[in-house]
Amino acid sequence: MSVLLTGSAPANRAAGALRASTAAIYRAVWRWHFYAGLLCLPFLITLSVTGSIYLFKDEINGSLFAYRTRVPIQVTPPLGPDRLIFNAGQAVPNGTPVAYTDPATPETSATVTMAEGEERILVYLDPYTGDVLDRLRRDQEFMVVIRGLHSLAYLGPLANALIEVVAGFAIILVLTGAYLWWPRGQNGGVISLRGTPRRRVWWRDLHAVTGLLAGAGLFFLALTGLPWSIWWGQQLRAWSNAAGLGQPAALWAHRPVSTIPLRDRLSDPGWALQDAPVPRSEPAAAAETIGIDRAAAILAQSGMPRGYELSLPVGAEGVYAAAVYPRDVTRQRVIALDQYTGAPLLDVRLADLGPVGQAIQYGIGIHKGEHWGRVNQLAMLAFCLGTILFAVTAGTMWWKRRPAGGLGVPPWPRDRHTAITVTVLICLLGALFPLTGLAILGMLGLDLAAQRLRRRVGP
Known part of the structure; x- marks a missing residue:
């Protein structure tokens, strides 16, 4: 023992x-x-x-704010962007048009962004009749407020x-x-x-x-x-771009570019292209701008998905810059057109980005519930609700x-x-x-x- x-x-x-x-x-x-x-x-x-x-940004905008985001579908074709911008200018007489947002669906309103000093005014219009549905400061738009609170x-x-x-x-x-x-x-x-x-x-x-x-x-x-963070995200973008793993640097090679980043011309150029330089138009003698109607037609012919934001040229070397980020991440696209010839100076799809840029764009799309439709939304909602319960417990x-x-x-x-x-x-x-x-x-x-x-x- x-x-x-x-x-x-x-x-x-x-x-x-x-x-x-x-x-x-x-x-x-x-x-x-x-x-x-x-x-x-x-x-x-x-x-x-x-x-x-x-x-559920689109669902909320389409229900609570349907009076400005939804329109009845009509047999007559919609008006061109130029006419809608003119009507928006009448609603904001002291403003200058800076961007036009194409209706994403036949029952979606068009939006014109007007600059009034430092403020940006959103003007919602019926694309079929040109009627102004609503106008408000961009920083007062509900989802802009939610996004500001989120960040x-x-x-x-x-x-x-x-x-x-x-x-x-x-x-x-x-x-x-x-x-x-x-x-x-x-x-x-x-x-x-x-x-x-x-x-x-x-x-x-x-x-x-x-x-x-x-x-x-x-x-x-x-x-x-x-x-998207202020330091880590910036460093990751700078490193991936320098290594050729983010924005495709080859697309800017041997092309005239400005010192203005795309984020200053588009409200959402995407993570990988935030710092990408805006291309420059090359004005010729007696050349005239093609106009926004022609620019929109070129985008349509190029297969640009509906719902894009199109910024207007600023100055003689400005361009028509357009970006779209639909619910299908694979259809994301950024295009810049020469304002005099309409020639594409930039055309970037998701597949053109480097592996880091693509992975992050996929991650951001899934994060926002924009990739696999309702399943993606509900999965992210479950995670959010689970986090709230996790915190309460x-x-x-x-x-x-x-x-x-x-x-x-x-x-x-x-x-x-x-x-x-x-x-x-x-x-x-x-x-x-x-x-x-x-x-x-x-x-x-x-x-x-x-x-x-x-x-x-x-x-």
């Missing part, structure tokens, strides 16, 4: 050490999961609510940087959450719920199960949203476990080596997203300062 006890002692000690090490790693990961959630969750709720609305654009570039930080932390939140969720012999909290809503364990299990379902979606949404669970007068931060493990190792791994993840990495270092500094302060004022 004594031999058996002696022989099993090393194994028992090894098993105990393993359990202690696993518990230490769990606590360290839990602490960073808590920090990531503390920063992310309020923003994730806002992003999910506004994103859920924006997914925090109303709060300036620093807020957009915060969105980048949140996206990075969301990825950390998902990865640490997956580790915490991983089954370790428990009977519940993996795919089932224990207890009742009165008990904290029920909320913990609901949080875990929701995280399992919504985590992959949140990870995807964070990754596909990052390309996290808040409720924290509320039930928080100590009176305290924040309820999970304690560091006693094993400092484990705490440091997990923290280094988190910092390495943060290094992939530098603004997030800076935030991690800031949070770590505050955490160390708080611990030092507690030791000073403690017993």
Whole structure:
């Protein structure tokens, strides 16, 4: 009997050490999961609510705002863009036309964008009769407001940087959450719920199960949203373009271009072409512009999908620049026409982009629910609603476990080596997203300062 006890002692000690090490790693990961959630969750709720609305942009515009976006189909052919722009000019007499948006369907209104100083006025018109249906400032249009709220654009570039930080932390939140969720012999909290809503364990299990379902979606949404971020996205675009993996540089070779980026002429030239230079028309003696009606006809002959935005030439070297981003990502296209000859100076389809540009355009299209029709919309909506539930369960669970007068931060493990190792791994993840990495270092500094302060004022 004594031999058996002696022989099993090393194994028992090894098993105990393993359990202690696993518990230490769990606590360290839990602490960073808590920090990531503390920063992310309020923003994730806002992003999910506004994103859920924006997914159904066309449906909402076609119902709540049908008085300006929908028109009865008529037998007579629609009027040309030139006549519609003239009517828009009558509605905004002090404005200058800068862009025309083609009706996407026979029952969709046309839109003319007028510049009035720094403001942009949207004028909605019946393409069959030329009647003005409505006019409003672009920054007051409902979906423009929703998009501004989604990106925090109303709060300036620093807020957009915060969105980048949140996206990075969301990825950390998902990865640490997956580790915490991983089954370790428990009977519940993996795919089932224990207890009742009165008990904290029920909320913990609901949080875990929701995280399992919504985590992959949140990870995807964070990754596909990052390309639009203020620093990481710009660096990725610059790197991919320089490497020939983004915008097709060959299309600009040996062609006259301006110093104006496409984003200054089109409201949405697409991620890969944001910084692409606008081509230049070459005016000839006594040459006259072809006019917007002819430009629209050339676009139609070129197979440009309906619903495109067409910007008007600015100056003698300006061009007619058009872009369309329909629900089918593969039909995205950008065309620029010489304003005097109508010759195509630029014609970029999705297939013309480099592999990075194509992958990101696909990701953005799926992110916005624009690739696989209703299935794509509903899948993204499910992820948004799952994220909201995920955030609510996290808040409720924290509320039930928080100590009176305290924040309820999970304690560091006693094993400092484990705490440091997990923290280094988190910092390495943060290094992939530098603004997030800076935030991690800031949070770590505050955490160390708080611990030092507690030791000073403690017993």
